[in-house]
Amino acid sequence: MENFVNYSAFPAQLFESIDQHDHGFSVLVTRVSYDLDIHSGQLTLCEDQGELVEQDEYYDEPGRSSVRFESDLAPYKPRLDVIINGSAHAPEGKPARHFTVGARIGDFTRLLNVYGPREWRKMVTSWQLSEAKAITALELRYEHAQGGMFRLEHGDEIASATNSVGVGWLPARAQKQLKLQRIAAPQFELLPQPIKNIDDETLPAGFGFYGRGWKPRIGFAGTYDEAWKQQRHPFLPQDFRFDYWCGAHPWMQFPLPKPLSHIPVTLKNLISQQDKPGQEISFSVPVETLFAFVTTQLGAGVSYDLQLDTLVINLPERKVHCTYRTVFSELLEAAVTELRFITAKERKAIVQKAQQQIADTNDDSFTPLPPSLVGLISQESGHG
Template sequence: MENFVNLTAFPALLFDSLDQHDHGFSTVVARLSYDLDIKSGELVFCEDQGELVEQDSYFAEQGRSSVRFESDLVPYKPRMDVAINATAWAPEDKPVKSFTAGVQVGDFTRLIKINGPREWRKMIATWQLSESQPITSLDLCYEYAAGGFYSSEGEKIIASPANSVGMGWYPPEVLKNLKVQRLTAPQIEWPTQPIQKIDQQSSPAGFGFFGRGWQGRIELAGRYDEKWRKDRHPLLPQDFNFAYWNGAHPLMQFPLPEPLKSVPVTLRYFISSREIENQQIHLQVPVESLFVFITTEKGAGVAKDMVLDTLVIDLNERKVHCSYRTVISELMEPVMTELRFIKAEQRQQQLDLAARLNSHSAEPQFVPLPPSLLAKLQQVKTNG
């Protein structure tokens, strides 16, 4: 492993990995945290940047509750995860049987339907949903989406392959042992995919981190069969897909943002009207100028932009957490990797300094620039 120097105020780590073809690479990951002003949408760096999330953390019991933060120790993500930890609030905080809340990330809109408490009621030949009771607010977590986990006296475990922490999903093998006429039903669903059957298998509705072993994600991990045990263990199966490392709900995974731009986010009905009258929150999440500068065994210097691939909006704590990542192939033969950061208000100053110093071969000083800023410098030279 090459030497790693963190020249920033953010928690960061370099670690080694192998891909599904046994090619080696290093990953640098850093986590940036902001305090969120919910009224203005302003983001300010937290004084205490905390630490990397090195293992999944849960809202309650591990394995039986939703993941609050998924581990940052991920080799690579091909898309940007957006996760929202929040409470959904009815319009004007007035009790209603159901309401729709939503988020817009760039040009993408995602809506979710919140229902008040409701039941499955046994009829002669089927189970039917009751009307919802009025509700004012509900925590936005997969515990209220369709799913479930059951264990029998014989210790047989039956879990929803789509959402093992959910509610209101009852397969035939569970129903046959229940001598009741009413059962709790899911309260969170997609407006376009309403829950209609008591044993319906569907992707759970939610904006939080998606279970590693759930349908829709676990398939990407590849086949760990007898052939793998015989020929590959403990290496990755060759049909492993790095999209497995994307931890947000599949509907909350988006194209990676461009360097030096921002990610516009609008949240609706995830805040009480007592705090914001129209119950909307608008924010622009900046893509910071965070980069690595790599010195190779042959003495070459290579800069790479870090990529924003995980955005967690924690409205409960009024925080926004951004994880950045980049990979370094072992073929580069790196011996030293430095993590560097240029504040937005200092970018032009760094560009000017680099233009003055880096163009003279006799100049002993050198100003590393990430490719995103270097492109701006080259553009200035071309235009002027």
């Protein structure tokens, strides 16, 4: 492992990984945390940046409840994960049997139908949903979405492939053995996909971290069969895909944001009327200039932009957490890796300083820049 120097104020870690083709690479990850003002929409860097999340944190019992925070130590993510932790709130704080909550992330809108407690009831030839009872709020957890797990005869367990911690799913095998007449029904639905049958295994509705063992995510982990045991173990199967490391709900994964940009976010009915009249929050998440500057064993310097790939909006604590990551091959033969941060206000001055150093042949000083800012030097030169 090469030496690592963190020149930023953010928690960070450098670690080694390997891909499905047995190529080694280094991963540099850091996490930027903001305080969120729900009234003004202003994001302010937290004075205490905390630590990286190094292992999954569950709401309750690990493996039997949904994940509140997933580990930051993923090797690579090909898409942006967006997570919203909090609760759905009825409009104007008035008890309602059904209401809708939503999130707009950039150009994408995602909506959930929310219901009060309701049941599946066994009729002569089918199961039917009862009318929901009125509620004012419901926590955003997959425990309230379609799915579940049952203990059958002889201690056997059967679990939903798409949400093992959910509710309101009853496959034919369980219906036959358990002979239930009523079970609690899901309280969340994806707006374009209403729940129609008690034994459906569609995507559960939610905005939280998606289970590592749930479909379709588990399908990206590859094939661990006898051939893998004999020929590949303990390395990754060759059909492994890094999509597996994307931990958001499949419909909450978006294109990676470009450097120097912003991600506009609008949330509706995810805050109470008491906390904010109108129950809408709007803010813009900046893509910060964080980069790795790598000095190789031969003395060369190479820089890499860190990519924002995880956005966690934690409404109960009024926090927004952004995880950034970059990777580089072991063939680079890194000797020292530095994490550097340039604030938005500093970008122009630092680019101008680097431009002056390049233009002055007598100046042997050097200002490291990430590729995203090197491009600005080229633009300034073109206009100069």
